[in-house]
Every structure is written in structure tokens, then in C-alpha cells.
Amino acid sequence: MKPTREHATHNGQTYFVTASTWQCRALFKNTQWAGLFLETMHSYRGKGYLLHEYVLMPDHFHVLITPTVTLERAVQFIKGGFSFRAKKELDSSIEVWQRGFSDHRIRDREDCKIHVDYIFRNPVGRKLVERATDYPYCSAFPGSIKDEVPQWLKPEPEEISIGTAEAVPFQNR
Numbered sequence: 001m002k003p004t005r006e007h008a009t010h011n012g013q014t015y016f017v018t019a020s021t022w023q024c025r026a027l028f029k030n031t032q033w034a035g036l037f038l039e040t041m042h043s044y045r046g047k048g049y050l051l052h053e054y055v056l057m058p059d060h061f062h063v064l065i066t067p068t069v070t071l072e073r074a075v076q077f078i079k080g081g082f083s084f085r086a087k088k089e090l091d092s093s094i095e096v097w098q099r100g101f102s103d104h105r106i107r108d109r110e111d112c113k114i115h116v117d118y119i120f121r122n123p124v125g126r127k128l129v130e131r132a133t134d135y136p137y138c139s140a141f142p143g144s145i146k147d148e149v150p151q152w153l154k155p156e157p158e159e160i161s162i163g164t165a166e167a168v169p170f171q172n173r
Helices: 031-043 070-089 109-125
Strands: 014-018 049-056 060-067 102-105
Touching: 014 070, 031 049, 031 060, 031 070, 049 109, 060 070, 060 109
Parallel strands: none
Antiparallel strands: 014 060, 014 102, 049 060
16 A cells, blocks of 8 residues: 655645656657647646746656645655646647656755756766756756756855756745
8 A cells, every 4th residue: 555645735845856758658759749848837836836846758757846835845845847738738648647646855964965966867878968958958068047046955165066966946036
């Protein structure tokens, strides 16, 4: 039996969330679909969650968010919001998402850093780019818009190496 999910409403907790497309189809190889996903995800910033880091892969996404509503509702904004817009704006009737999502509550600075690094390694590991900063569907990409992580998750000044990927995730862009 699956354990009961902790409800996250205005509790200031930050989560690493992953969701996959239906049957792991590479829907987001299509730039129109990927662009609409990013627009949808960004449209709920401040309305359902703070968006700290993200990566959209061809068949799944990872986000680091702090919900301002329940975690389930925040993910519904992303997944359901995109499905609604895809049907309407892309004239699509296909099933987009696998049911559900996985989540991990971020516990401390080190845990945050591990998950941010994981997000940044995703497009590199799949050989989509050589550096996360070259991937337009990742929060490491220059000019991406996101919210700062809560103060208690920010790295200590000695943990930040200027000019490396470690410095990028915690800047508000």
C-alpha cells in the first residue's frame, strides 16, 4: 500500500518533482511543444509555486519548486495547464502525461545542491548538449526566469565557485 502523501500548503517546503510523458514519448523534441510547456510552467510562477530550477527533457521534466498551494495542485498547474493548452493551442487530442508524479522534499543545502546538479546534468547526460547552459529548456540557460531558493537552502559563500555551474543555480534571473 502506498503511504499517504504529506500535503504541502504554505509550509515553505521545497520539492524536487519529476513527471514523464505518456509511454515516455519524446513529445518535447518538438520546439513548439517545448516552448508551450515553458510558457505554461512560467505562467503559474507566483500563483501556485515558486520555480527555482527546471529542465524539460524530450520525455519528462524535473522542477525544483516551493508550492504556495498543495504540492498536488502545483503539479496539476504544470501538467494539467500544459495539457489544456496543448489541446487548445496545438490542436492535440493525445494523452500527454503518465499518471502521477514523483517528489522528494528538499531537506537542507546539500540536498538542494545535489538535486540542482542532477537537473543540470540531465541534458548533458543524454548528450543533448555539452553544457547545461547550452540547453534552452533548462534553468541554467542564460536569461532563464526563475525564483531564488529559500534563504535556508542557499549555499554558504565558500560553497560558490564563481564561473562554474555551482554559481548559476542560485542567481535570480
